[in-house]
Amino acid sequence: MPRRACAIVALTVCCALAAGACGSGNAATTTTAATATTTTTTTVADPVTGELVVLAASSLVEPFEELGRMFEAGHPDVKVTFSFAGSSDLARQIDAGAPADVFASADEKTMAAVVAAGQAAEPVVVARNRLAVIVEKGNPKGVRTLADLARSDVVLVLCAAEVPCGRLAAAAFRKAGVAAEPASLEANVKAVVSKVTLGEADAGIVYRSDVQAARDKVEGVDVVEGADAALQAVYPVALTTAAANRVAAKAWVDLVRSAGGLRALAAAGFLGP
């Protein structure tokens, strides 16, 4: 009898094992639906209707959510749904048939792969992003240059080489002839921001837009190398081949490229295309 009771408990535990494990998978992806503004007084029929699904690199969260509000205000019959994740995650989702109208990548390489696979067409660059060193408020370790990041008293975290910000950071170090030893190679740029925000790391290399987004808790140090065009992130945007709502998708790309779009991107710390 006790054997049986314990067997049942053990089996329950097996079930929970599976439940616990599934919490880790999709952590990087967040789907945010901007709340629709309730102005339904348009009399002229707006051709832009329905749902617009935008898959965008994580670093675009702030300006895109802002633009999403502008878009929905301008086209009251549209609901914009975002899915923000690492560019390569998004490319994989598109490949697996995830519904998407617009894809915004944080690097040309990922976009080129999606275009080559016939899943998106005619990408246009809408923004650029400079690298910046992110440090705690007040810069207590006195980080001024990339060389400071190699100091043994500075706990440094970088993006992993598998993601664009990691590739750019590695290139910046190579160019500066600095050999730094990161304590951790994070899976995406926002994880680097979190590690510095939480005080676990003294410094990291992120984009200037990330510093801007977290400016309440951190500050940025502009390093000379970040101004080098070869070390800038490039953000191409394209309609997907399988786009279900091409009209809205085209309108979205137009908005991002408009003066208002550029202003929103600039306010979030991005450079123009």
Next chain:
Amino acid sequence: MSRRPALSPAVAVPAVAAGAFLALPLAALVWRAPWAALWSDLTDPAARTALRLSLVCSLWATVLAVGLGLPLAWALARVPFPGRRLVRALVLVPLVLPPVVGGVALLLALGRRGVVGRYLDQWFSLRLPFTTAGAAVAEAFVAMPFLVLTAEAAFRSADRRYEDAARTLGAGGWTVFRRVTLPLTWPALAAGGLLAWARALGEFGATITFAGNAPGRTTTIPLQVFLLLESGRLGSALALSLVLLAVSVTVLAVLRDRWLGAL
């Protein structure tokens, strides 16, 4: 044979669907795995480092889970204390908490600026984030409940009369535990330890959040699989996933045959 209850289609159809639903993704993983390149994928230096590190971290996590979890299980099963129900509920939390949240919670508690972590840093210069010890701690946080749950049930269901008899014969508390309770409960305790180890081996979210990703220090197999997927190396990712799958299936098969009996 003739006494076997007939299976009505109303049960059989969803039952087969459920079995297929659970088995199909695993079968697809095995089907699509790059068998030809398997050996080279698994002996690649980065993969070897991750495999070795996973073994080290999961074993340390199991040691932590058993060393601290067994006494907790004993207390929960045998010692009435105020707030026991609450503690029992808390033990379950890591099972249902998203591991990433567990990792953040660990940072807030044991990180360099954490509630306790700041003193570990100030007094002992001990920093857990970005270290192998930190990876083991993250895995133990997620794995320990499996050990505690199983062990508590075993301690509770062990027949107390044997212990009472031993005590009337003059045995002390430790002797009773070692000579009577342990022999009665060890299969369940071993099962709990094995489950905890298997869970620790597959831990991802808490580890990458709390311990970061440092090759050779905290990049265990699940983290390596994630990074390989990030860089589009599906084949190598599948090869490492196969290792985890093989371990899980073996552990669960062993548990069912040996200790769970014919359910």
